[in-house]
Amino acid sequence: MDLDRTRIYGLVGLLAVATLCGCLQNTDVSAETEPTASTCMNCHNGSLHNDYAGGGLENPHPFPGAGSIECSVCHGGDPNGNGMLGSHVPPPPEIGDENNQIEDRRAYFNRLTLVGIDKFPDYEVNGVTYTALDYLQFVNPGDLRVVTQGKSCGACHMAHAECVSKSLLATEAGIFSGAMYAIGIDNQVPAQQTLYGDTAADLAFRAVSDPDFVHDPSVVGPVGELIEFPVISQRNTGELFRNDAFNATDLSADQLADGRAASGSNLAKLFHEQVAFTCGDCHLGSAGANNRYGDYRSSGCTACHMRYSSSGQSASTDPNIRKNEPIDPDDIDEPERAHVDRHLIRGIART
Template sequence: MKYRHIWILLFGLALPVQADWDSDKGCLSCHQGIEQFSDIPGMDFLSCTDCHQGNPTATDQTTAHNGMWANPTDLRVVEETCGSCHADEVAKARTSIHATMAGVISGTRYDFGAQGKDALYATYDVKALHDDLPPGTVAELKQLPSYDPTKPESATNSIGDDYLRNQCLRCHIWSDGHQRDGDYRASGCAACHVEYSNAGTYEGNDAAIDKSEKDRPRFHRMTRTPGVDQCQHCHNRGARTGTSYKGMMESDGYGTPFTESGDKQGKLHGKHYNFLQADLHFDAGLSCIDCHTKDEMHGDGYLYEKKHNAVEVRCETCHGTNEAPATLKTIRGNPMDHLQRDGDRITLTTKADGKVLEVPQLAGAELSAEGKAAMVQIPAHMEKLECHACHTAWAPQCYGCHAKQDISKPSGDWLLGSSDDPSQASNKGNREANAFSWQESRSYVRWEMPALGVNSRGKVSTFIPGCQVILTQMDGENAVLNNHTYTTVDGTSGLAHNPVFAHTTSKQARTCEECHTNPKVWGLGSGVYDMSANFPDGEAPVPFELERFVDEEGNALQATNHKGARPFNKEELDNIRRVGSCLACHGSDEMPNDGQAPNDATHNAVLRKMLEE
């Protein structure tokens, strides 16, 4: 029965009463009060069995659920459900970075010395839907190999492949989420479009669902506007952009702040968190979908090698440049329909709640003295730096991932599962023991004064530790490898630092002194962490501190698994230091007032006088 409204007269007022939207009365005899999945025209008539299959005339649960799909949006069955109307979106979704995980896979394998920086593998075999290959895309990807410990390590038999299959690849839309607080979600289209609470419990009115049972959506309802928490169910590892956006930084396990009862707060994503400054866009009310486009999220048919290749928005997309206002289009020319221009004024209407926000424009903006110095008096900043190089307030820095694999303990594989219900094959409990057990720990964490380097666009960018794996491989009680690190095919250490947009944007920029006088920011390390002290025999896994990813001569010490990205070279380091030397006298407070001698002779005379004194 198609959804409709019936109007009745109550106390002289006409009130809408929702009629039964489902013709499968057998389902509703148990699932009384269940929410209509969608009231969008074209979907409002769908019955339970249109999506879930099963037997609507049965009088017992076993018969009713026979042949039922628990999640009709799972990519294994979606062509018969969502794909019957949205075939193009479903096909593109399989090519999206959310489905392939191509960047995580290629980066990890590069750090493990198993391949170069080209993307070769994905979660499953997939081909691009287009014949042309823009930069940063490939024609096809093969499924990631499995690791066999009885064979030598090689390009097709890497321990890193097992690490990915057992740990890292729990976050892709072929898979259900990790079943713990903060990570609950479904697979397929529902990974984004059906919201889960952090607790993973049902909050709706279906009488047949236990509200204390975990791994349930909040409501039996589709959303077109998933919120930040939904994105955070995956984006809490790696670059950690989901948690950082809300100002959440992993603690070392203390679990503060305490609850009202004095107990420690429970873990989220398997970790405790400190709460730092949130991104100014989050504070303003923007969700992830207010910046990131449908093509980025759903896929556009191209197989992108890295996440940054798929992203089509820049700060300039909304804020323009010093010379010109925003074009209201992405770098691929797609319109940002929720941005509007009214004369010199540009507004953004948030997709979730329709809040209208004014978007500041750089062109013609009234800059602070510091902003004028950085953005006008030194035009090279605007030419050579990403906006976030200066406006990133902090960044998560997780150093030294000690990863232990035990090949005597078969464990679940996020890419291989089986179930009588194909839509549940990727559920954590249905994974096949095709991988091995892993445990992770780390050396230390930081958030302050993130390092800088050059990204794949040739611009100065924030850098954070990537996959810094120090591997111990066990076979029961016997150590096969102990605190082992890899060397990449390019000859650097397999420990990595990579460029990132940290999603911790602040209106207050970093100071001139922070970037021009601090060796940690240059990638040279702080000189504080002595790794050798942890190894009494003097055999530290690497001969450098974990914060240090370049030496004073500009030689890369750690891996950077983005094509074209690198630490500063010697010339750049010298130029940065030279400015730092000047700042000893010409502090950032003086820079806006020019702070320059009228000519070289006067400047030299001042220097001589200082040296004589």
């Protein structure tokens, strides 16, 4: 496995998101008289059976051999729950409902970008314990943090999921590692500090490794491990935000005589954080900034295989999707979020 190669062929072959996976067979329900539809199907599509025969939500995966995958196979939730509250996976308290996202900017940021959700602890709602990945799977089954667990898309396309999760499109190792190299920060993986003239990649959106990796001196670039590129800042005085230790006048001492930034210094931390927020939102591990016209998407498989309009507004026939959200695509406001154009898996042309 070469962690520094894009391996785009893995991504373009990846059928992704939502109801992509589960691999159920088509069933003939024409002879049935009693309703058999899940709560999801009945509410979002209107059909009495799990066949997308209603006038609502589009069938996202109308492919031979798996043309009527039930919603919960990929999204999770309770297909037999009572209404929205009984069927949907509730958000973790760090995100909360829309009223909370209006008041709590961090909660809204995490919901909009999907950043950091996998870090939230388990939580309990109405006697049921949920994990953060349960919620992440519900809002985006194509997220790489979900599919690499063998869920949703990964249930049928695990080889693709593993390939993509280790590609540059997912790790963004070139930007994260390259930025730190540019200011002279030491490689953070000791075994890789001398590789390729000390230019080996060491950082990624999430840690990845290859236990079978063997260094080949005749090949430049491959590494066996990437560690997580952490987000340092917090909204408190103990970190970067409103911390007097990061005033410009105090940072000059963190620059070495040869021009490099001292590893672990406040100057290095500040540069690190700027890279994370200004250059680090294009990888598949999150939904990116997701807050302006022409930049709306989701994370993971969904980023390529579920198209968004430039405005982020939905044209789906699902009656429960707000079609005018965001109201102003150039100025999205809490608690608005973008929606896929249509609830349909799209193929990506091979290049």
